[in-house]
Amino acid sequence: xxxxxxxxxxxxxxxxxxxxxxxxxxxxxxxxxxxxxxxxxxxxxxxxxxxxxxxxxxxxxxxxxxxxxxxxxxxxxxxxxxxxxxxxxxxxxxxxxxxxxxxxxxxxxxxxxxxxxxxxxxxxxxxxxxxxxxxxxxxxxxxxxxxx
Numbered sequence: 001x002x003x004x005x006x007x008x009x010x011x012x013x014x015x016x017x018x019x020x021x022x023x024x025x026x027x028x029x030x031x032x033x034x035x036x037x038x039x040x041x042x043x044x045x046x047x048x049x050x051x052x053x054x055x056x057x058x059x060x061x062x063x064x065x066x067x068x069x070x071x072x073x074x075x076x077x078x079x080x081x082x083x084x085x086x087x088x089x090x091x092x093x094x095x096x097x098x099x100x101x102x103x104x105x106x107x108x109x110x111x112x113x114x115x116x117x118x119x120x121x122x123x124x125x126x127x128x129x130x131x132x133x134x135x136x137x138x139x140x141x142x143x144x145x146x147x148x
Contacts, residue, residue, distance in 0.1 A: 043096070043097075043099075044096065044100075044101040044142050045142040045143065045144060047092050047095065047102075047105070048101060048138075048139035048142045048144035048146055050088075050092055051089065051092060051105070051135060051139065051144075051146045051148075052144055052145070052146045052147060054085060054089060054092075055085070055146060055147055055148055056147075057088075058085050061084070062081060073122070075119070075120050075121055075122070078115075078121040078122055079115075079116055079121050082112050082115050082116055082121055082128075083112075085108075085112060086109060086112040086113065086116065089105055089108055090109045092105055093105035093108070093109050099138075101135075101138045101139060103134075103138070104131065104134040104135045104137070104138040105135060107131045107134060108128075108131040108132065108134070108135055108148075111128045111130075111131045112128070114127075115128055132148030133148065136148045
């Protein structure tokens with residue numbers, strides 16, 4: 001069975017606020033090698049927020065299935081769950097680039113594809129779970145608990 005955990009918490013609490021500065025006091029904007037990682041970090045945060053949203057949507061669907069008495073451990077149900085996540089996370093992996101978040105999402109997508117191709121998608125469960133843990137770890141520095 002695919003292991004799922006519920007997560008909570010407000011990631012918005014640490015949201016930056018805008019402050020006004022004058023042109024004289026603001027440093028000139030020049031591209032530096034530090035600017036690229038900062039931009040990647042901002043992109044990673046947005047990507048992690050999207051990953052978290054996709055996970056929450058999947059968990060909500062799973063709860064509905066359980067409440068309706070559906071067999072969510074059947075191969076068909078597992079494939080539906082994995083397919084939904086795969087469809088949402090593949091484009092995010094492509095947009096994440098070479099960051100740790102991108103690598104974790106790419107690994108997740110690859111394992112999801114293996115699970116979807118298998119007769120029994122739970123046969124690949126341990127590797128699949130490892131990739132979910134890697135996503136959570138990669139998103140942690142962005143301040144987003146992806147909760148995979």
